Structures are given as structure tokens and as C-alpha cells.
Amino acid sequence: MRILVLGAGVVGTAAAAYLARDGHEVTVVERHDQVARGTSYCNAGLVSPGDATAWASPEALKTFFRGIFNHNLGIRVRLRADPYFYLWSLRFLRQCTTPRLRANSLAKLRLALYARDCINELSAEAGIGYDERKRGIFYFFRSQRSFDTGSANYRFLGEHGLPIEIVGRDRIAEIEPGLAAVKDKIAGGIYSPVDQTGDSRQFTERLAAYAADKLGVVFRFGTTVEALDTEGDRVRAVRTSSGPLEADAVVLCMGPESGLLGRRHGLDLPVYPVKGYAMTVPLEDPSKGPTMGGADEDSLIGYSRLGDRLRVSSTAEFTGFDRNWKPRDFASIFRAAHDLFPGSFDEKKAELWAGLRPMMPSSVPVIGRARYRNLYLNTGHGHLGWTTSCGSGKVLADLVAGREPEIDTQALQYGHE
Incomplete structure (x- = not known):
């Protein structure tokens, strides 16, 4: 499938890598001129299951x-x-x-x-x-x-x-x-x-280089997501500052902006x-x-x-x-x-x-399909975004492929609150 991943923070970049490993044609759309220039640029550096409360x-x-x-x-x-x-x-x-x-x-x-x-x-x-x-x-x-x-x-x-x-x-x-x-x-x-512990920006930059060189992921930097073009129960294209981009599936990983975009298209996404x-x-x-x-x-x-x-x-x-x-x-x-x-x-x-x-109000991210049959969410990770980024990406790739994820994802589904 042709898949658009919206957002090139650590969550979006990890998702793109796992999707590309499955053989999908993946393009990542990012408004900044490099990966990890938003939330993933700097954090406490903790990969911390101990902070899961x-x-x-x-x-x-x-x-x-x-x-x-x-x-x-x-x-x-x-x-x-x-x-x-x-x-x-x-x-x-x-x-x-x-x-x-x-x-x-x-x-x-x-x-x-x-x-x-x-x-x-x-x-x-x-x-x-x-x-x-x-x-x-x-x-x-x-x-x-x-x-x-x-x-x-x-x-x-x-x-x-x-x-x-x-x-x-x-x-x-x-x-x-x-x-x-x-x-x-x-x-x-x-x-x-x-x-x-570890530097999330270093990880994201180096993973993005690997994903581009070895997995064929395309990064479109300096491109702002403006809206989704929907048709019936699917997303037909993503409207961007560089024009419309069509795909078979779209993954929303835009960090704090995810809620803004989602609510404009009828999603109950309290990010x-x-x-x-x-x-x-x-x-x-x-x-x-x-x-x-x-x-x-x-x-x-x-x-x-x-x-x-x-x-x-x-x-x-x-x-x-x-x-x-x-x-x-x-x-x-x-x-x-x-x-x-x-x-x-x-x-x-x-x-x-x-x-x-x-x-998210619950502190639990949302991972999986939402409202439109080809729209997937991978957002709302809060203070554990660096910690959960790769696990979220692997779960998402499993869901897109129709595989059973390796962990229970019921509490991560859209509308789980």
C-alpha cells in the first residue's frame, strides 16, 4: 500500500520504519525542515516504563x-x-x-x-x-x-x-x-x-536516515498538512501546502496538532x-x-x-x-x-x-483505525512519547497489516475512554 505518515517526530518516524519493513510505500509529511524538530527535539531522555503511572x-x-x-x-x-x-x-x-x-x-x-x-x-x-x-x-x-x-x-x-x-x-x-x-x-x-536513557532526537535522526536509505521511506520536509479530503468512509487525499497527496492509508502522528486536525474532521480526539x-x-x-x-x-x-x-x-x-x-x-x-x-x-x-x-485526559495514547476506514491514529503519547514510540509503531504496523499485535491493544483503541 501507499501510506502517508503525517508527522516526523519519534512516533511518526518509528511508525514509518515499521510500515516500510512490511513492504509498504511510505511517505512522511513534516512541516519542519528535519525530523524531530517538535516535541521529540528535547525531553528528559528517559525510556521509562517505571514512569507509567x-x-x-x-x-x-x-x-x-x-x-x-x-x-x-x-x-x-x-x-x-x-x-x-x-x-x-x-x-x-x-x-x-x-x-x-x-x-x-x-x-x-x-x-x-x-x-x-x-x-x-x-x-x-x-x-x-x-x-x-x-x-x-x-x-x-x-x-x-x-x-x-x-x-x-x-x-x-x-x-x-x-x-x-x-x-x-x-x-x-x-x-x-x-x-x-x-x-x-x-x-x-x-x-x-x-x-x-537516550537522546530521542539522535535516535529519530539516525532512524530516519536508515529508513530512507535502507527501507525506501520518503520524507517531504517543509510541507504543512492543511486538511483531509474525505469521500464517503475514506480519506481520498491529504491537502498540504505543496498540494494534495493521495494514498491508500493515512497515519496521523502530528503530536499536539493531532487533536486540531482530527476535530476538524469529526474525530473525538482529545489531545x-x-x-x-x-x-x-x-x-x-x-x-x-x-x-x-x-x-x-x-x-x-x-x-x-x-x-x-x-x-x-x-x-x-x-x-x-x-x-x-x-x-x-x-x-x-x-x-x-x-x-x-x-x-x-x-x-x-x-x-x-x-x-x-x-x-490525552487518560494519559493513554490512541493507536489504530478511527472513523474513516483508511485513517489510522498514532498519537496522544504525552510524557511517554519517547518511551512508547517504537512499540506504538510496531503495534500500528500490525494493525495495518491485519495481524494480531503482540500485546493487548483494547485500551489503546479510538474511543477507549
Whole structure:
């Protein structure tokens, strides 16, 4: 089949590679001049099944409302004249129950564990490196109270297939020597040995080169998707800034813009942009930096070691499609990085970035056919887009081919909420 993949982030590029492996004629349409120039450009670098707990929970409900009034929290809610934000928020609030939290977290965990294996298999097949480290991720808490409360979510994931070790203060420096100097500031944490880290932009760029050279994938850069031309129960063509493009099937992987395009064509696709911030800085003294990925659960800070660079990311800001940032937006990130890894970097050398995560109210992505018989969705991956990208692409390729996916996909189907 001739297949158009809309979007060349890590999710769209991985989907294109898996579809091309099946022998399809694949073209990827991307508005930027290169792959991974949107959401996939910069993130915490964590490939993290351990972070599979859904955002919507009874505790998140309280934090969400606090974020309206206190913009120093990891979650910031900036009220604006955006009717869809309020509709999305109502759907998010409906997910903030314990039964929904558990169901959504299990769906994410199942996909994340599968996807981690897919990343490793596909990178080995393509012969690509991406500053990866396969040493696990350490999720830690500053206070005993937050440790006691937060451990419950990880215990739940552990009971359903995630290998974990609950770590006290004395074990911290053994697992992560990079935190030895500050271990007395940490009450305890969770070590997930199957988690790993890596640079999603490097991975996407190198996978795209492999897909083009070895699998025949065509990338059309600088081309904006404007609309879908529909005829009856199918998509006849995609209207773009370069003219119409016809195909036998279309895959929507446009990150936060997926919801905008989908709703224009009658799809109930509640994908909303949530802004995150990240800084990347060279390590002046690598011995003082982390040796693996980590997350400060009290501060909602995630970090990773990418070669001799330190990546630190934070914040979930509800502010529509505003991608702008100011230096003060990174104050908490620098504060946390200096606190955890003192003397390891010069913040004047940091590259600063802000981008939008495509969030579903449930935190569970949508993968599969939707409304039109030749339109497929692969979007809404939220904060686990890098983690789940290759698993999502493989599941999608199976569905397009009429194969039974290797994992249960019921919770990933269109309209699953």
C-alpha cells in the first residue's frame, strides 16, 4: 500500500520504519525542515516504563487545582479563553479516580515495557546509537511522607510486571554514585533496572536516515498538512501546502496538532498540548554528574546522562499552543540540577528548550483505525512519547497489516475512554 505518515517526530518516524519493513510505500509529511524538530527535539531522555503511572489520579486532581494559583509548582495551569481546554479538563477530571488510575497505568505499563524492547531491537537492526545508557532509572523522594505515599504507585506497577527495588538512603550511593554527595537529602526511592536513557532526537535522526536509505521511506520536509479530503468512509487525499497527496492509508502522528486536525474532521480526539521545559548542558566534570537517569518525584524533575551532557526537564504547563519561554522559566530546573550535581556544569553553557507534549485526559495514547476506514491514529503519547514510540509503531504496523499485535491493544483503541 501507499501510506502517508503525517508527522516526523519519534512516533511518526518509528511508525514509518515499521510500515516500510512490511513492504509498504511510505511517505512522511513534516512541516519542519528535519525530523524531530517538535516535541521529540528535547525531553528528559528517559525510556521509562517505571514512569507509567497515569497523570490523572485523586492526588493529581488536587495538584491540578493548586497549579491554577501557584505557578511555582511542577504543574502550572494558566487560565485562558480556550473552550477546548475546559472540555479537556472535564474529561481529565473524570479520569481522576482510583479505578481509572489503575486501568490507565496498566495500559501504559504494558505498552511501555513492550516498547522498550522494540527500541532496543530496532536500534540494533539499524545499527544506530543515541547516547543510550541501560543502567536503569532511580525515582526518589525528598521526604519520608512523600516516599511512603509515592511508593504505593510503584508497588502497584511492580505487582504487574515492572521489576523494582525499593531503596533506602544507605543503598542510594551504591546504585547511583552521582547522588552520593546529596544522599542525606533523599528519604528513599525506587530503582527500576529495566529502564534506560537516550537522546530521542539522535535516535529519530539516525532512524530516519536508515529508513530512507535502507527501507525506501520518503520524507517531504517543509510541507504543512492543511486538511483531509474525505469521500464517503475514506480519506481520498491529504491537502498540504505543496498540494494534495493521495494514498491508500493515512497515519496521523502530528503530536499536539493531532487533536486540531482530527476535530476538524469529526474525530473525538482529545489531545491537548502540555508545555514542558528542558535544558541540556555539557558536564564540566563528568565524575560529578549522574551515571543513570533519575527523577526527583517531589520536584517533578527528570534528568539523564547523554554522553558527557546532562539533560534536565520539568514542568507540565497548560497554556495552549504557546511555545515561548523566558529564562526565568528554567530557574527551578537549574536550582534542582545544582542541588543534585553541584560543580558538574556551567549553566551559562546550557541549551534551553520548551515544547508541547500531546496529552490525552487518560494519559493513554490512541493507536489504530478511527472513523474513516483508511485513517489510522498514532498519537496522544504525552510524557511517554519517547518511551512508547517504537512499540506504538510496531503495534500500528500490525494493525495495518491485519495481524494480531503482540500485546493487548483494547485500551489503546479510538474511543477507549
